[in-house]
Amino acid sequence: MKMNFSFLYGIRFRLLLWFAFILSLVLFVFSMFIYFSQARDIRGEAVYRLGRKAELIVEAVRWGNAPQDALQETDIFLLFDLEGRAAASQGLETEQEMLDLILSARNALDQGNERKSYGNSWVEERGGAGTHYIFIVAVSGNSLIILGSPFDPYNLNGRLLFSLFFGSMLTLVVALGGGWWLAHRAMRPVHVITQTARAISETDLSRRLNLKTKDELGELANTFDAMLARLQAAFERQRQFIADASHELRTPLTIVNLETSRALSARRTPQEYQRAMNVIHSENEFMTHLVNDLLVLARIDSGQSAIQKEQLDLSDIALEAVERLSHLAEQKQVRLETGDLPELSMPGDRQLLIQMMSNLIENGIKYTAGEDRRVKVETGAGVDYVWARVSDNGPGIPSEHLSHLFDRFYQADKARTQNAEDESSGSGLGLAIVQSIAQIHGGEVRVQSAPGEGTVFEARFKLGN
Numbered sequence: 001m002k003m004n005f006s007f008l009y010g011i012r013f014r015l016l017l018w019f020a021f022i023l024s025l026v027l028f029v030f031s032m033f034i035y036f037s038q039a040r041d042i043r044g045e046a047v048y049r050l051g052r053k054a055e056l057i058v059e060a061v062r063w064g065n066a067p068q069d070a071l072q073e074t075d076i077f078l079l080f081d082l083e084g085r086a087a088a089s090q091g092l093e094t095e096q097e098m099l100d101l102i103l104s105a106r107n108a109l110d111q112g113n114e115r116k117s118y119g120n121s122w123v124e125e126r127g128g129a130g131t132h133y134i135f136i137v138a139v140s141g142n143s144l145i146i147l148g149s150p151f152d153p154y155n156l157n158g159r160l161l162f163s164l165f166f167g168s169m170l171t172l173v174v175a176l177g178g179g180w181w182l183a184h185r186a187m188r189p190v191h192v193i194t195q196t197a198r199a200i201s202e203t204d205l206s207r208r209l210n211l212k213t214k215d216e217l218g219e220l221a222n223t224f225d226a227m228l229a230r231l232q233a234a235f236e237r238q239r240q241f242i243a244d245a246s247h248e249l250r251t252p253l254t255i256v257n258l259e260t261s262r263a264l265s266a267r268r269t270p271q272e273y274q275r276a277m278n279v280i281h282s283e284n285e286f287m288t289h290l291v292n293d294l295l296v297l298a299r300i301d302s303g304q305s306a307i308q309k310e311q312l313d314l315s316d317i318a319l320e321a322v323e324r325l326s327h328l329a330e331q332k333q334v335r336l337e338t339g340d341l342p343e344l345s346m347p348g349d350r351q352l353l354i355q356m357m358s359n360l361i362e363n364g365i366k367y368t369a370g371e372d373r374r375v376k377v378e379t380g381a382g383v384d385y386v387w388a389r390v391s392d393n394g395p396g397i398p399s400e401h402l403s404h405l406f407d408r409f410y411q412a413d414k415a416r417t418q419n420a421e422d423e424s425s426g427s428g429l430g431l432a433i434v435q436s437i438a439q440i441h442g443g444e445v446r447v448q449s450a451p452g453e454g455t456v457f458e459a460r461f462k463l464g465n
Contacts, residue, residue: 016180019183034164035160043151050135050147053071053149054136058145061141062141075148076090076092076146076148076149077145077147101148105135122135131150132150132151133149189209189211192211192221193209196208205228240408244408248409252286259280290429293429296433300440301436307441310347310349311345314348314379317348317353318357322377324358334368335375338376338377339376339377339389340378346386346463352441356459357459360457367394368394369395375390384462385443385462388458391454396449398451402449
């Protein structure tokens, strides 16, 4: 059976290792501090006890009393003169032990403060089994007294070390268990995000995390949800765009196929061939215009339409667009007028703005109606913006269509052409292109219309963009 060690590479495991390392270091430092503080206190207390006992022994020796009365069985005692001759002892079995102890005492006196009568102490192992004694040297006239007692008679240091070790181990185990649970709980939103991301496909972008937490992971989940919403909207627009484009291309392609099939099915007169070629040419122009519009929108959406901004006159742009479409207006018997065209400086891409104005003017020419068919173009300025306006005297647009005019492939042709001679409809992309061009220049396009009152399109651009 193959074991799975993938958890060793997870963030949860690495967090746990770091947590264990830091906690172990803190416990070690804390335990050492407690242990050495306790050892220092025990030594100080032992020295104090020996000092008090040494005072009693010095007093007894001065008055000629037996010093053993102040000693305990575990104490080590040695009384000797300055020449090193032992006068009394306890706990020392051989002469060599006495000599070694005297040598240690002299070393302690040499290293200590000789003005003290006692207080020079040292610790060494005595009595086997690792028992440590603390010794003190006291001076009584011409004699020296060495007094020793077990450093830690109740093994407080050993028990403290044992308690600190097992207490630290228990704390570490409990903390590691709690840390694992906490890491698992903290990383649960990441697991949810991962599972949701795996379950999402291009055909199903409706899933959301919906995490209610307000921490950093909750903020990440909300950002992820917002990204999914944008992706879903983009894919829906793309699917709708493809469906609409396919629908728009299907009709002219069907017409072309029918006309070619009819022309090829049998011998026709020159007039019939002429009519078929006219139909095919007309549908080809429609498809060419549609494809060009699709390419323009695709470039704008993808950001591939490089904007060459320069300072230009918006009125010059409007006048150039009027001149370009004057021939079309003559053909449609529409009077193309210009109103006030003051000099209006603004940054922008000349070709894109000309296309925007041309689309608005062409739209007005197409949908104006009546005996006196007119389209008027004018420009002006507000407090912090400039505008270009195209108005026609067509049948107007019902209010329910106004909010959808700039949607791609949306057409309100039936409402606008009910009184117009030109019943043909366009691709439904002209106004969408107008809005896109205005937006990439930091502007917007507004429309005012009512049935029987004509339509006014106004493109506004804020200054300083």
